[in-house]
Structures are given as structure tokens and as C-alpha cells.
Amino acid sequence: MKGKMIVLVLIVLFTLPVFSSDIIPGKPQEKPIALVGGTIHTVTKGTIENGVVLFDKGKIVAVGREINIPKDAEVIDVKGKHIYPGLINAFTTIGLIEIGAVRATRDVTEVGLVNPNVRAEIAFNPDSEHPPVTRSNGITMALVVPTGELIAGQSALMMLDGWTWEEMTLKAPVGLHIYWPRMTLPSRGFMFVRRSPEELKKEVETRLNLIRETFQKARAYKKAKESEIQKGVPYHDTDLKYEAMIPVLEGKVPVFIHANSSKEILSAIEWAESEGLKIVIVGGADSWKVADVLKNKGIPVILTNIHRLPSRRYSDYDEPFTVAYKLYKAGVKFCIGGEGGYYNERNLPYQAGTCVAFGLPREEALKAITIYPAEILGVADKVGSIEPGKDATLIVTTGDPLEISTQVVYEFIQGKKVDLSNRQVKLYEKYVEKYRRLGLLK
CATH class of the missing domain: 3.20.20.140 (Metal-dependent hydrolases)
Structure with missing residues (x-):
């Protein structure tokens, strides 16, 4: 019985890594980031076309059209995209x-x-x-x-x-x-x-x-x-x-x-x-x-x-x-x-x-x-909304997030840029490549 318990413990220990994600979490925000040119859906204060969302140190600093962007800021062009709160x-x-x-x-x-x-x-x-x-x-x-x-x-x-x-x-x-x-x-x-x-x-x-x-x-x-x-x-x-x-x-x-x-x-x-x-x-x-x-x-x-x-x-x-x-x-x-x-x-x-x-x-x-x-x-x-002083927890999408066809292209959680890859994406890419090699996909 004792031997069986030891074997069971070893099996659990060696299989635990199988259940772990290998995606690296985002780094804390190091410099200001400006999302420029997108449609901002603030949720509480209306919609701003061709706007700018500026955030620094994980907090939203400014939201609007005429925003002074710091020289050291990372500027991300999101023209044609939509910005929503997470x-x-x-x-x-x-x-x-x-x-x-x-x-x-x-x-x-x-x-x-x-x-x-x-x-x-x-x-x-x-x-x-x-x-x-x-x-x-x-x-x-x-x-x-x-x-x-x-x-x-x-x-x-x-x-x-x-x-x-x-x-x-x-x-x-x-x-x-x-x-x-x-x-x-x-x-x-x-x-x-x-x-x-x-x-x-x-x-x-x-x-x-x-x-x-x-x-x-x-x-x-x-x-x-x-x-x-x-x-x-x-x-x-x-x-x-x-x-x-x-x-x-x-x-x-x-x-x-x-x-x-x-x-x-x-x-x-x-x-x-x-x-x-x-x-x-x-x-x-x-x-x-x-x-x-x-x-x-x-x-x-x-x-x-x-x-x-x-x-x-x-x-x-x-x-x-x-x-x-x-x-x-x-x-x-x-x-x-x-x-x-x-x-x-x-x-x-x-x-x-x-x-x-x-x-x-x-x-x-x-x-x-x-x-x-x-x-x-x-x-x-x-x-919950895009307002100065709140956490820079935002998503940038290709359209309305309530629509199945919409894709999330950027995501930030407290200013950290989040890796949007996942196990399902990797499996999709794997089998796309498989069928490409078989000549079934271009």
C-alpha cells in the first residue's frame, strides 16, 4: 500500500506541469503609452471619435482628442480600432x-x-x-x-x-x-x-x-x-x-x-x-x-x-x-x-x-x-470605464466586442501589455501549418 501511495504522488508531481500555462505575464508599465486614433468608448462619458488614451504607471492620465503626449511615450496607432474598458x-x-x-x-x-x-x-x-x-x-x-x-x-x-x-x-x-x-x-x-x-x-x-x-x-x-x-x-x-x-x-x-x-x-x-x-x-x-x-x-x-x-x-x-x-x-x-x-x-x-x-x-x-x-x-x-485616474485596464478591438466576429488586438491590465496568445491559438496555428504542408491551404 505504501509503495502504491509513493507511485501515485510521483505521478501527480510529474503531471502537474502539463496543467500549467507557459505564457509569460506582462511587465509593469515602464513608460507612458498613448493609444492614438481609435474610437474611445468610455462607457460613462460617451464616445470619442479619433481620440487618444494616455496612461502611465498603470493609471489613465488623459482621455480626449487634444492630448499632450510626452516625448518619451510609446505611441500605438489604433486608427480604425475601438477602445473599451476591460x-x-x-x-x-x-x-x-x-x-x-x-x-x-x-x-x-x-x-x-x-x-x-x-x-x-x-x-x-x-x-x-x-x-x-x-x-x-x-x-x-x-x-x-x-x-x-x-x-x-x-x-x-x-x-x-x-x-x-x-x-x-x-x-x-x-x-x-x-x-x-x-x-x-x-x-x-x-x-x-x-x-x-x-x-x-x-x-x-x-x-x-x-x-x-x-x-x-x-x-x-x-x-x-x-x-x-x-x-x-x-x-x-x-x-x-x-x-x-x-x-x-x-x-x-x-x-x-x-x-x-x-x-x-x-x-x-x-x-x-x-x-x-x-x-x-x-x-x-x-x-x-x-x-x-x-x-x-x-x-x-x-x-x-x-x-x-x-x-x-x-x-x-x-x-x-x-x-x-x-x-x-x-x-x-x-x-x-x-x-x-x-x-x-x-x-x-x-x-x-x-x-x-x-x-x-x-x-x-x-x-x-x-x-x-x-x-x-x-x-x-x-x-469599469475609461476615465482619468482609473486603472489602465483596457482592450483595443476591431469592432463591437458583443459581436463574435470582433477580435481583440491589444489588451492592457493596469498598464501592463498582455500577451494574447493561448493554448487554443497555438493549436490553431499548429494545424494550419499541418494542412499548409499537405497543400490543402495556401
Whole structure:
């Protein structure tokens, strides 16, 4: 048995390099860079034709037509191209999973139901093959979210280029993630265990009680730790789970509640109000049904998995595609997130594009993957639009990023010029050359 374990360890050690990206991260900006002649889509302050974006030391210095460009600046001609702020994916597990079928590369879910101390940024793999593929389509930042059955842990907003997780972390923690108990029986799907309504009700109540109990204990722990400074009060042992919840109880970190049905959303809102917590709804498939409640209470929604089937047999085929438009019409704050996976996250702009095809104004769709997620995630002072003083996190494209035919030609993350090559590009070039040598391509 011991010999088999040694062999297994050696196999894992020797195969780990196979799962690592060999793309070199960009260097910190060494001199001013001016993007000249392109169409600037600032997102918040209109569009500037034939404009200039000047940035230095990772920050945007000036935006406009008449800009004084320093003599030592690197001037990049982007005439005929378009400049956008870097896109933000507000829901993904990228960097936490490399190959789903290989257990050693999955670090997305912790054991147990209550894990508020789990931190996504620490588990993030900076050498993953997935970030290069994702960022080549303009996604420069991603909210990396731990998964679980109840209280899963805390998310982090990661920049998709860098040597280490510390270097790539833009903000952490962003929120504490709770996966609200499913309150409706699934209508289809072989993966779901069939349960009676009574069994479902009992399970839901058990899990809701566990959430309430966890927050009650966290408040008691917080009170005990605060009382330690008083004379005669004994020291209270540190508990990492409850320690991680103190910023949440103080209102410094919001709670991201994953809920889809209207029943789940309303239940989550009622609980959050009883606890006095700031929340964000993640998923939100039925959020349009309770849009008036969300608007009145100022609760934002991160819409996820736009490209999916309707959740009910009797629903219209295009229901998932129209949720964004309905929230927009109702005045609810929202953004568009990814599928919550790790390998298709490059398709984020196309999910926003689908929403445009089903009613959402194009300008709103662009905001839903730039400035709106920046606002919801608490980083709008740094990213999400092209304005002086913000991070120079930008993309230069051949056209509208919501269109599949558009290509990203330049990308900068905090002023660093990012290598846009990736494993898929290299495989494409490899087989183009193969068929060229066979005389099948010119």
C-alpha cells in the first residue's frame, strides 16, 4: 500500500506541469503609452471619435482628442480600432479548476456546509491555462467564486494576468457566498434526486436553521471578542470561521446569495432584512418576477448563465434571454455574469449580445459587463470605464466586442501589455501549418 501511495504522488508531481500555462505575464508599465486614433468608448462619458488614451504607471492620465503626449511615450496607432474598458466577468470558478475529471486540479468546494473562512484568491491558480483563453476575448477581470451547498466562502476579484495570486488580486474579499436552499422541486433532469414535497420542506427548514444558527453564533463570537479589552473578561479563543464573518456583520462585506426562483429570492431578502445585511442576488432566473421588490430595496442582481434552457416546461423558449431587459425596464441594478464555470467564460460578451437581440439596449449590455459589475463589486473607482485616474485596464478591438466576429488586438491590465496568445491559438496555428504542408491551404 505504501509503495502504491509513493507511485501515485510521483505521478501527480510529474503531471502537474502539463496543467500549467507557459505564457509569460506582462511587465509593469515602464513608460507612458498613448493609444492614438481609435474610437474611445468610455462607457460613462460617451464616445470619442479619433481620440487618444494616455496612461502611465498603470493609471489613465488623459482621455480626449487634444492630448499632450510626452516625448518619451510609446505611441500605438489604433486608427480604425475601438477602445473599451476591460470586460468583467462577475461569476466564475476560473483558476479554481483546471480539469474537471482530475481531482487534484479541483479546488473549488470545501468539505462541509459552513465554510465562511474559505478565500478564493488563495486557491487561485495563476498558471492555469484558462485565464489566457478567457482574456484573449477581452475579459480582463473575473469574480472567482467558491462553490458549496450552503455557506461556501468568500469570493475575490482577480485580474487575469500575473505571476502570483497576490499580484492578480484586485479586491478580496468581495462577498460571502451563500447558496440558498432550493425551495422548488426540479421539473426535469436526471441528476436530481426525486423527493416528496414534505422531504424538500424538511431539508429547506434544516438548512435555513443552520444559516440562522451560524450567524447567531458569529454575532455572539464578535461580542465576546470585543469584550476582551474589558477588565476581568477572559480571552476568547479565535475561531477562523466566525472571525471571517465579522466584516459581514459590520456591513463592510456584502452577502452574495445564490437564488433563482422567486420564492428563494423573497425568502433570502426576508432573512437578510432580519439580520440587517447587505445582499446581492446571484443567478436571478426569476428576478424579473420580483423586480419591484428588488428595486424598492435597492438589491442588485448578477444574472448568470444566460445561454440556458428555460427553467420550466411551460416557460417561453426565450425567457432566459429577456430577463436582463425586464430588469432594465423595471429599474433594477444588475450586471451579466458568466456561466459559473471555468472553460467557457470567454463567451461573456456573447451572452450580453444575446440580451441585446432580445430587447436590452446595446449601451446597457456593454455597461452590464463593465461599469455595472464594477459598481456591484465595489471597484467602480478603479475599473469599469475609461476615465482619468482609473486603472489602465483596457482592450483595443476591431469592432463591437458583443459581436463574435470582433477580435481583440491589444489588451492592457493596469498598464501592463498582455500577451494574447493561448493554448487554443497555438493549436490553431499548429494545424494550419499541418494542412499548409499537405497543400490543402495556401
